[in-house]
Amino acid sequence: MDIFLDNAATSFPKPLAVPDAIYDYIVNNGGTSGRGSYEKAILADGLVYQTRKSLAKLFNHDDPKTVVFTSSVTESLNLALKGILKPGDHVVTSSLEHNAVWRCLKTLERDQGIHITVVPATEQGETDIKDVAAAITPTTKMIVFTHASNVLGTIQPIAEIGALARKKNILFLVDAAQTAGVIPIDVQEQNIDLLAFTGHKSLLGPMGTGGLIVNCDANIDPLISGGTGGDSAYEYQPDYYPNHLEAGTMNVSGIIGLGAALAFLEAEGLETIRHKEDTLMDYALNALSEVPGIEIYGPRDSSKTVGVIPFNIEDHVPEEIAFYLDQECHVMIRSGLHCAPSV
Ligand SMILES: Cc1ncc(COP(=O)(O)O)c(C=O)c1O
Structure with a gap:
């Protein structure tokens, strides 16, 4: 899938x-x-x-x-x-x-x-x-x-x-x-x-x-x-x-x-959509924090963010992680500077 x-x-x-x-x-x-x-x-x-x-x-x-x-x-x-x-x-x-x-x-x-x-x-x-x-x-x-x-x-x-x-x-x-x-x-x-x-x-x-x-x-x-x-x-x-x-x-x-x-x-209602996004964010933040060598940036509190979780994994360049996830797991994520280089 x-x-x-x-x-x-x-x-x-x-x-x-x-x-x-x-x-x-x-x-x-x-x-x-x-x-x-x-x-x-x-x-x-x-x-x-x-x-x-x-x-x-x-x-x-x-x-x-x-x-x-x-x-x-x-x-x-x-x-x-x-x-x-x-x-x-x-x-x-x-x-x-x-x-x-x-x-x-x-x-x-x-x-x-x-x-x-x-x-x-x-x-x-x-x-x-x-x-x-x-x-x-x-x-x-x-x-x-x-x-x-x-x-x-x-x-x-x-x-x-x-x-x-x-x-x-x-x-x-x-x-x-x-x-x-x-x-x-x-x-x-x-x-x-x-x-x-x-x-x-x-x-x-x-x-x-x-x-x-x-x-x-x-x-x-x-x-x-x-x-x-x-x-x-x-x-x-x-x-x-x-x-x-x-x-x-x-x-x-x-x-x-x-x-x-x-x-x-x-x-659907914005409240329902936001609630689902919050739930998914909390789930993803918890699950990701167990990945060895991961560093997650930005607030860990889903009420302070939209559905974006930036991270790096020690000893790997981001493009390598994105390529691996796509090719091996069919998970599509974004890597790079995201058009906001000063951030
Ligand atoms: C905060 C922000 N502003 C502007 C844009 C530009 O959007 P678009 O390329 O659809 O015009 C984006 C897209 O990623 C964005 O995240």
């Missing part, structure tokens, strides 16, 4: 309702969204809007129109960072960021002259809110934080950082790649201005789906310009949402698949 343990990269298997919904749309509908006025196009449009509504509900966002679809959380983060930050702006971030944030910030630092302050974390990946407060300067425009480290699993104090950002009138961008679909997120209560998420990890949807929840009135420049299906004679990108930040034919099949995944998540 194959055992897939690479869910931090992408979740597998998906609920069967996901491929079923995609198949049904491609075979029986096939219309684009926001363009045609024939019945099938309107039906496709309705299904896309339903996914926006489900996402708004999941994250307690009050306006589905400002749920912007992208192709990935990487694109969502680029959109928020490149669309908002201007030369001279200061940004506070964590030392746990994935390259989706880090490379984008470094590029803006080199090409646009933004300034970055990195908040240190403990060896367990824990952040002290006092360090975040100390990093803020009069020119801080944004705080960008991962909700949970994809390397150590450690969940970050998002609600406290959100409250601090709100008090200081600083934009707060959260990378929810590792948490959306497994840890409850409330953009209003947690004062999250911009929430970047991906569809293909714990939201259980297909690859090529993701989005940005815009819970603020910040001016965001689009990453791309192009057709939106409406106001075609107007020569610039419209300034109303979601069209302001969505150009080109959408990934309708993927978004419909994501909609089916969200219905599955709602029926």
Whole structure:
């Protein structure tokens, strides 16, 4: 039997309702969204809007129109960072960021002259809110934080950082790649201005789906310009949402698949999913700690982490362990730097 343990990269298997919904749309509908006025196009449009509504509900966002679809959380983060930050702006971030944030910030630092302050974390990946407060300067425009480290699993104090950002009138961008679909997120209560998420990890949807929840009135420049299906004679990108930040034919099949995944998540309940993940984590942490020569990193307390357990085994390089597990045991794990080299 194959055992897939690479869910931090992408979740597998998906609920069967996901491929079923995609198949049904491609075979029986096939219309684009926001363009045609024939019945099938309107039906496709309705299904896309339903996914926006489900996402708004999941994250307690009050306006589905400002749920912007992208192709990935990487694109969502680029959109928020490149669309908002201007030369001279200061940004506070964590030392746990994935390259989706880090490379984008470094590029803006080199090409646009933004300034970055990195908040240190403990060896367990824990952040002290006092360090975040100390990093803020009069020119801080944004705080960008991962909700949970994809390397150590450690969940970050998002609600406290959100409250601090709100008090200081600083934009707060959260990378929810590792948490959306497994840890409850409330953009209003947690004062999250911009929430970047991906569809293909714990939201259980297909690859090529993701989005940005815009819970603020910040001016965001689009990453791309192009057709939106409406106001075609107007020569610039419209300034109303979601069209302001969505150009080109959408990934309708993927978004419909994501909609089916969200219905599955709602029926299961995040609490049930999180409870199962906690149980599996406790089991795995106990069992792994008996392996001779193993060193496990990050918190040993499943309530402080998402379902990620990083480890090394004495005298073996990680790639060797991953290769052995795959070839001899049909267990699929990830080895390497996990796109977050500073961690
Ligand atoms: C914390 C975090 N941010 C961003 C990403 C990038 O995700 P994607 O490649 O789906 O855009 C990942 C993926 O591993 C991640 O774990």
